[in-house]
Amino acid sequence: MAIVYILGAAQGLFLAAILASRSPRTTPNRLLALAMIAFSVDLVTAWYHTAGLDQQAPQFIGLDAGIGFLYGPLWFLYARTLTTPAHALRRIDYLHFLPFLLALLVMVPFYRLDGAAKLADMMHPDHNRYLILAGALAPFKIGFGALYIGWVLVLIRRHRRRIRWTHSMLDHVQLNWVRNVTYGFVLLLVLSFVLYLVGKPTAEHPVGMDPSTIHDDIALIALAVMVYLIGYFGLRQPEILLPKESPPPETPTHAGPANPDKPSYAKSGMEPDTAREIKERLCAVMERDRLYRNGQLTLVDLAGALDISPHNLTEVLNTQLGLNFYDFVNGYRVREAKERLDDPACAHLTVLAIGLDAGFNSKSSFNAVFKKHTQRSPSAYRDRESSAADANNPAGTDT
Numbered sequence: 029m030a031i032v033y034i035l036g037a038a039q040g041l042f043l044a045a046i047l048a049s050r051s052p053r054t055t056p057n058r059l060l061a062l063a064m065i066a067f068s069v070d071l072v073t074a075w076y077h078t079a080g081l082d083q084q085a086p087q088f089i090g091l092d093a094g095i096g097f098l099y100g101p102l103w104f105l106y107a108r109t110l111t112t113p114a115h116a117l118r119r120i121d122y123l124h125f126l127p128f129l130l131a132l133l134v135m136v137p138f139y140r141l142d143g144a145a146k147l148a149d150m151m152h153p154d155h156n157r158y159l160i161l162a163g164a165l166a167p168f169k170i171g172f173g174a175l176y177i178g179w180v181l182v183l184i185r186r187h188r189r190r191i192r193w194t195h196s197m198l199d200h201v202q203l204n205w206v207r208n209v210t211y212g213f214v215l216l217l218v219l220s221f222v223l224y225l226v227g228k229p230t231a232e233h234p235v236g237m238d239p240s241t242i243h244d245d246i247a248l249i250a251l252a253v254m255v256y257l258i259g260y261f262g263l264r265q266p267e268i269l270l271p272k273e274s275p276p277p278e279t280p281t282h283a284g285p286a287n288p289d290k291p292s293y294a295k296s297g298m299e300p301d302t303a304r305e306i307k308e309r310l311c312a313v314m315e316r317d318r319l320y321r322n323g324q325l326t327l328v329d330l331a332g333a334l335d336i337s338p339h340n341l342t343e344v345l346n347t348q349l350g351l352n353f354y355d356f357v358n359g360y361r362v363r364e365a366k367e368r369l370d371d372p373a374c375a376h377l378t379v380l381a382i383g384l385d386a387g388f389n390s391k392s393s394f395n396a397v398f399k400k401h402t403q404r405s406p407s408a409y410r411d412r413e414s415s416a417a418d419a420n421n422p423a424g425t426d427t
Contacts, residue, residue, distance in 0.1 A: 029249070033075035036252030040068035043259035055117060056110040060262045063102040067255045070095050074248045082150070086143035089150065094131025096169035100176025101125055103213065107180045107206055111187040127172060131165060170221050177217065180210050193342055194327040196320070196357035197389050205261040212257065216250050298343055307348040309334055310341070320360040323389040327353045361386040362401040365394070369410045379406045 044064035047057045073092040076082060082089050101124035105117065141149070184207045191201050313333055319325055330353075331341040345351050351359070365386040368374045374382060383394030383406060398406045 030075050030078040033071045036255050037068040037071035040064040040255040059106040066098040086146045089146045093135050094128045097128035100173040104176045104180050107183050174217050177213050192352045192354035196325045303344050303348050306344045320357045321387040323387050358397045
């Protein structure tokens with residue numbers, strides 16, 4: 029297993045270096061790089077014990093005792109900064125690392141021991157309160173991580189709602205990979221907890237310090253796999269450009285049940301006549317310039333074309349049309365696609381070509397949005413029109 033651990037750690041450090049040096053140097057990339065380093069330290073420590081290096085260099089024993097307290101905060105802060113316009117940390121965010129610092133502080137007396145004393149304590153860990161504490165930290169790390177994983181899932185859910193007000197295509201910005209990796213962390217936490225209970229690590233060795241059991245191997249191999257997945261998808265994640273002027277709060281001001289998907293504008297200074305005038309200009313520019321054909325069209329782009337703020341455009345879409353940006357733009361795309369699917373002059377074009385010309389970025393997004401608006405897939409819609417035409421012109425007679 030030693031070779032698996034060291035290869036996983038090397039991969040993690042390599043990806044961390046790429047992320048940290050990637051241009052532009054964004055806060056999300058730096059946080060992900062720190063997470064990769066934390067994972068790599070855990071894997072290096074596993075290699076250190078499995079390869080028997082703790083006997084040759086015992087002074088490093090226990091240095092990873094608190095590293096598990098970094099996983100949750102780093103993954104949470106990465107997800108949060110990736111899904112907010114500022115992409116920045118606040119001073120209060122550093123409090124997330126307090127449990128890690130406390131774990132290090134508690135272990136300082138053990139760290140100050142010389143190598144021989146550490147080896148002696150490792151032979152009888154039940155008599156060293158610091159090693160007992162290191163082993164007892166395991167369930168707290170698991171619970172601490174579970175708290176942050178739940179927090180990340182809430183963030184992703186909110187983000188997926190919000191981008192419908194700012195993006196016309198969601199394929200590359202809805203963070204499916206972050207959600208899926210987070211589910212992977214859930215499985216890893218469950219696995220770690222089960223193995224902790226089965227292995228009873230405090231009876232002989234603190235968790236992570238016993239190369240003779242398979243329990244640590246299983247959890248650490250799973251961690252190595254997570255390193256590869258996170259690094260691969262993290263490098264492919266494009267910058268999510270959310271408007272710095274965020275859409276209005278998602279809190280209704282009227283009585284009745286809350287609708288978290290629709291913002292309200294009780295304190296807006298926009299006059300009704302102004303909103304109607306912007307709506308008319310909006311519809312005119314969409315009809316005339318067909319901006320919806322731009323597959324990367326965003327709220328900021330369209331607001332710029334109208335020379336208004338993203339906030340005001342969102343308000344007009346909501347109050348005048350009852351739509352979010354995503355549904356508004358894709359409504360135009362579906363309408364054009366339907367017209368061309370109905371047009372005999374476009375019969376030589378494939379369904380996908382028509383979808384791409386209308387502004388969709390992929391076959392999957394075209395199918396999903398078209399079916400939402402028409403209750404049919406694009407192919408089924410075209411086949412229906414062809415069948416209707418055949419029925420009106422039996423046996424191929426001329427009309």
